[in-house]
Amino acid sequence: MYSHYALSDIPLPKKTKFETKGESKSLAIAVASIISRYAFVTYMDQISKNINMTIPKGAGAKVDVIAAKIIKKYGLSRLDTISKSILKS
Numbered sequence: 593m594y595s596h597y598a599l600s601d602i603p604l605p606k607k608t609k610f611e612t613k614g615e616s617k618s619l620a621i622a623v624a625s626i627i628s629r630y631a632f633v634t635y636m637d638q639i640s641k642n643i644n645m646t647i648p649k650g651a652g653a654k655v656d657v658i659a660a661k662i663i664k665k666y667g668l669s670r671l672d673t674i675s676k677s678i679l680k681s
Contacts, residue, residue, distance in 0.1 A: 639674050647674075 614621040633649075640647045643662060648654045662671045 643670075643674070 611617055615625050616622075636647055636649055643666065645658060645661060647658055659671060659675065662674075
């Protein structure tokens with residue numbers, strides 16, 4: 593069940609319909625996607641300015657190199673405040 597992913601205590605409808613590529617099927621989803629991408633890019637640009645480094649978007653070797661530079665220059669605690677990390681054991 594998907595309900596445990598909800599960000600609030602508001603009950604979700606029982607007949608929620610999930611769609612792939614919702615942006616092409618709903619103007620509201622397309623607009624929300626544009627707004628969220630703008631917010632993400634703006635936030636990444638702000639962080640990049642604050643630490644005087646361009647932070648690549650996404651994951652991969654380039655991101656790992658920048659993360660190592662941030663740790664070396666500012667410490668691990670600073671990286672934790674500006675990054676998302678998922679640790680699996």
